[in-house]
Amino acid sequence: MEPVIKTAFPFIVTAVAVLIAFQMVLMIVAYTVLAERKVLGWIQGRIGPNRVGPWGVLQPFADLLKFIFKEDLVPDKSTKFIYFLAPLVALVCALMPMVVYPFGPAITTVDWTFLPYGLGEGIRTLPLTIAQIDVGVLFVLGITSVGVYGIALAGWSSNSKYSLMGGLRSSAQMISYELAMGASVIGVVMLAGSLDLGGIIYAQQTSPFRWYIIPQFVGFLVFLIAAFAETNRVPFDLPEAETELVAGFHTEYSALKFALFFMAEYVNMFTVSVMCTVLFLGGWYVPGLSHIFEPGSIPYALVSHFAFIGKIVAFLFFYIWVRGTLPRFRFDQLMNFGWKFLLPVALANVIVTTIVVFFLNR
Amino acid sequence: MASTALFFLFAGFAIMCAISMVYHKNPLYSAISLVGVFISLSCIYVTLAAPFIAAVQILIYAGAIMVLVVFVIMLLNLDDQQTQNRLRYLWALGGGLGLVLLVQTFFIFYAVMRAPQQASDQALTVGKTLSIGQSMYTIYLLPVEIVGVLLLMAIIGAVILARRLAQPQLELVVDQELDRRNEEELEDEYRIKL
Numbered sequence: 001m002e003p004v005i006k007t008a009f010p011f012i013v014t015a016v017a018v019l020i021a022f023q024m025v026l027m028i029v030a031y032t033v034l035a036e037r038k039v040l041g042w043i044q045g046r047i048g049p050n051r052v053g054p055w056g057v058l059q060p061f062a063d064l065l066k067f068i069f070k071e072d073l074v075p076d077k078s079t080k081f082i083y084f085l086a087p088l089v090a091l092v093c094a095l096m097p098m099v100v101y102p103f104g105p106a107i108t109t110v111d112w113t114f115l116p117y118g119l120g121e122g123i124r125t126l127p128l129t130i131a132q133i134d135v136g137v138l139f140v141l142g143i144t145s146v147g148v149y150g151i152a153l154a155g156w157s158s159n160s161k162y163s164l165m166g167g168l169r170s171s172a173q174m175i176s177y178e179l180a181m182g183a184s185v186i187g188v189v190m191l192a193g194s195l196d197l198g199g200i201i202y203a204q205q206t207s208p209f210r211w212y213i214i215p216q217f218v219g220f221l222v223f224l225i226a227a228f229a230e231t232n233r234v235p236f237d238l239p240e241a242e243t244e245l246v247a248g249f250h251t252e253y254s255a256l257k258f259a260l261f262f263m264a265e266y267v268n269m270f271t272v273s274v275m276c277t278v279l280f281l282g283g284w285y286v287p288g289l290s291h292i293f294e295p296g297s298i299p300y301a302l303v304s305h306f307a308f309i310g311k312i313v314a315f316l317f318f319y320i321w322v323r324g325t326l327p328r329f330r331f332d333q334l335m336n337f338g339w340k341f342l343l344p345v346a347l348a349n350v351i352v353t354t355i356v357v358f359f360l361n362r
Numbered sequence: 363m364a365s366t367a368l369f370f371l372f373a374g375f376a377i378m379c380a381i382s383m384v385y386h387k388n389p390l391y392s393a394i395s396l397v398g399v400f401i402s403l404s405c406i407y408v409t410l411a412a413p414f415i416a417a418v419q420i421l422i423y424a425g426a427i428m429v430l431v432v433f434v435i436m437l438l439n440l441d442d443q444q445t446q447n448r449l450r451y452l453w454a455l456g457g458g459l460g461l462v463l464l465v466q467t468f469f470i471f472y473a474v475m476r477a478p479q480q481a482s483d484q485a486l487t488v489g490k491t492l493s494i495g496q497s498m499y500t501i502y503l504l505p506v507e508i509v510g511v512l513l514l515m516a517i518i519g520a521v522i523l524a525r526r527l528a529q530p531q532l533e534l535v536v537d538q539e540l541d542r543r544n545e546e547e548l549e550d551e552y553r554i555k556l
Contacts, residue, residue, distance in 0.1 A: 136414075145424075152436065
């Protein structure tokens with residue numbers, strides 16, 4: 001029995017880590033929804049939800065209960081299998097990138113032998129990342145690009161003209177803006193010389209500017225704009241433009257299946273915020289913190305972790321702020337902007353960065 | 363042991379998806395099955411210590427090309443494909459090609475089994491981004507450039523084809539519309555006269 005538990009222990013540690021990360025991300029997502037309603041309320045001179053719990057803090061749970069108990073309608077003429085598959089694809093693809101997020105620096109100074117088997121054979125450091133893979137950036141971009149299927153298939157399988165138009169618009173929009181997004185990341189990858197999210201953060205610590213937002217400001221702007229389009233947020237929320245398409249691709253979805261789409265949208269917001277933070281704002285890195293705490297100790301990791309979460313929350317607030325401020329684009333404006341402005345700017349940024357990096361490394 | 367089990371899991375899933383891709387009458391189901399094939403192939407690449415190829419497989423094939431295919435299928439809104447009798451005689455050709463493929467597979471299997479077995483150096487894994495980039499831009503620079511030019515030619519060809527076909531068709535549509543309106547006007551004139 002003993003060797004079995006010893007072999008299984010690293011897997012148990014990973015499973016616990018996945019559970020904690022999952023719980024944290026979903027709680028942040030739930031409260032993003034509440035924050036969105038509150039902040040939009042303030043922007044529009046309203047109060048926002050304030051009935052469930054003190055200041056409305058239990059509103060997300062009330063909403064979830066409502067979603068669970070609502071009647072689950074399925075359109076008669078829909079393609080059943082794909083209709084049920086689509087929300088799952090959307091949410092799974094939104095949640096999967098979580099395994100490569102660098103939530104904080106590795107804890108190296110603690111002796112983990114108080115755990116029954118340490119952290120596994122010969123492992124002394126606790127990285128605050130679930131899986132450290134060599135190509136984290138490509139992994140996140142790839143998984144989020146598979147998420148398009150959720151929306152496209154939902155639109156097609158509902159057998160409704162509004163849904164189909166929403167699905168088509170969304171696939172066209174996501175294909176277009178994915179290119180600009182990928183091209184804007186290349187500059188950072190070239191400066192850091194790594195595709196690993198943790199490696200990019202470490203590269204930013206040793207770079208003269210500390211955060212890549214300074215040398216890669218154009219890339220940052222392109223990434224931010226493309227991120228708005230990728231997550232179907234205002235001003236690019238054409239797939240669910242309610243004045244013309246009722247609710248877009250999820251018109252025919254009700255109850256928990258709608259909740260899955262809703263959750264996927266907010267988890268995607270979280271994902272692009274994490275990517276923005278890691279690529280351009282130094283991730284968990286706080287300049288000067290290593291003079292106060294010893295790098296690798298628990299307080300250093302904690303402060304860094306909360307700095308990381310704080311940067312993400314700032315981005316989420318920015319999203320809500322933009323939603324309360326800007327009107328919606330027209331579809332041809334959206335396409336023209338993506339292909340004729342954003343993509344050339346991103347490519348020019350790649351070329352300029354290549355030349356600069358080439359001459360710096362000579 | 364675990365990697366062998368994972369290989370058979372993903373390989374089985376890939377073959378299942380491939381069969382369902384060929385046998386489904388509905389083009390959208392076929393496209394989704396093909397996405398399943400790509401994703402399980404990329405899982406196999408991960409177990410073979412080639413994370414870069416796995417990520418690129420998902421990013422390009424599943425994330426970009428197949429999205430375009432699904433997009434086109436949705437746009438055309440094709441019905442279930444009817445069995446086409448004129449393709450019946452191609453069964454023999456397909457069977458012959460399949461046989462050749464099977465022989466090739468067995469030959470590769472045979473060659474791999476005969477090759478001397480060497481433990482691969484873990485530090486020198488070929489799937490890493492750095493080693494792929496270095497070999498692409500040093501040893502294999504010419505093939506990479508040729509493939510790049512080929513892709514560029516394909517894109518330019520597609521653009522030219524689309525333009526040449528679209529322009530006269532558009533004029534034709536406009537002409538037909540004008541003719542129809544003229545006829546209606548004539549009819550109206552007759553009616554007024556009557």
